[in-house]
Amino acid sequence: MQIETIELRNYRLFRDAVLTDLPRLTIVVGANGSGKSTLFDVFAFLKDALTQNVASAVARRGGFNELVSRGQKGPIGITIKFRESSGRLATYQLDIANDRGKVVVHREVLKFRRGRRGQPWHFVDFSRGKGTAITNEAMYGQKGVTAEREERVLADPSVLAIKGLGQFTEFRVVAEFRDLLENWHISDFHISDARSSAEAGYAEHLSMGGENVAQVAQYLYENHPDQFEKVLQAMRRRVPGIDRVEAKPTEDGRLVLRFQDGSFKDPFIARYVSDGTIKMFAYLVLLYDPKPHPLLAVEEPENQLYPELLQELLEEFRGYALRGGQVFASTHSPDFLNGAKLEEIYWLVKKEGFTTVERASDSELLRNLVAEGDLPGALWKQGLFKGVGLR
Missing domain, CATH: 3.40.50.300 (P-loop containing nucleotide triphosphate hydrolases)
Structure with missing residues (x-):
């Protein structure tokens, strides 16, 4: 559908x-x-x-x-x-x-x-x-x-x-x-929730806030190793240096995510990993779910993510959409927009208290500029998306 x-x-x-x-x-x-x-x-x-x-x-x-x-x-x-x-x-x-x-x-x-x-x-x-x-x-x-x-x-x-x-x-x-x-599914991811250890238990799908990412990672590792390997492969492509991720049980029965950097002998637990790394991993767990959501909505995925990772994440969203899901994402980030196709971008314009919707590919000016090599995010930052403002 x-x-x-x-x-x-x-x-x-x-x-x-x-x-x-x-x-x-x-x-x-x-x-x-x-x-x-x-x-x-x-x-x-x-x-x-x-x-x-x-x-x-x-x-x-x-x-x-x-x-x-x-x-x-x-x-x-x-x-x-x-x-x-x-x-x-x-x-x-x-x-x-x-x-x-x-x-x-x-x-x-x-x-x-x-x-x-x-x-x-x-x-x-x-x-x-x-x-x-x-x-x-x-x-x-x-x-x-x-x-x-x-x-x-x-x-x-x-x-x-x-x-x-x-x-x-x-x-x-x-x-x-x-x-x-x-x-x-709507994703409203919170870094602080994903960093903390989680009660050992069973979770097949990532929650809205992402607090059960360790449980879902463990579930994928044990029940869908092929999908878990795809998550790891994507992490290696998108976040250089990460070789392995595991959900490690602690003595008190909790799960802690550990990330292995190839440059170091010992792995880092989630609380010491960068925001970008933990968030990218959580998104990949969501995007490589063995039973993908038919529709996925993500608000401002750029939050706590390094600018250089945004186009990588957008490519993962596009791959998810091509595999059968449909993705809606909102953004304030020119870096994220730079990876988007013009026909994928819609912008909201508020006039006299009410909002109308425009499609970027309907603008002849934007089409011509992109055809000449300009990137959508750069055009938006320049104010060429009429009615759209930055933070």
Whole structure:
């Protein structure tokens, strides 16, 4: 699966914003307060709405009046267009309203278009807890086949229809989209957490903050040695001097990461390793996960990382995207941007209190300058990304 378009309506700073033609690796830049974190929060909101309900997801963000764009009554709208596994473009639309103080699903639609001109099939079409779902999805697109619909009523008008339907195999694309929302991952890495020793235990996947990196490293070493070797190979390529990394148990039953530098006889434990080394290792553990996340969001990966490592890290992100995951990363770093392709860069522009989205490759000036050999990060630093500022 790949998300190709995101449309936001009345979602905080995004009164009416669209990101189109999204590649597998998307880099988002913008001045402080332009909405980078809010953009990433859209994925978290959808996940919260799915695992709980829309009312709970809105409440976690301060309530409807805090989430809806200033001066707007709603509804709050999120539309995701994605390429599902068979290659067809599907559209998921969610509109959320405030109904006399209660947050409800105003409209929820999942649809496909049959060919370029055919009318779309609304596989899911619900409003305020009532709607229909197509039961013969497997027959979609076959000549002479008409949609067979079944009416359903949800117990709670703030519950997403895909929460229930996605559990059934006959709703394959619903299940795929549900899987995307449930298994996306945001990385908010904290160096101090990764440096400390961890309780010995079991952890298959890196947490949001990275505090379990030693446990995950041990899990990879014991259960997926091929993937762990790929992490080490990448470390040798990206961080010169590092020959080996191990999660060493201590006498009190904790795990400590140890890094072997080829120039020294004894290894260094994590607390004495540079910020750049420990952070690069944690990112590689995330990126070489045997069960990669379908969508990975990383906010400001340049923090605590040496500038010369940023383009190396960007190459690892791109490799992850090419292996099947989709990556969104926000940045303030010209060095990180220098490794990006122009079509991968989107920038946020705040005008009159609301944010719009521009794509770098749509700018003729930027295209010409890059064609002449200029680097995107250098152009951004010069102020040639209109509306984008530095820290």
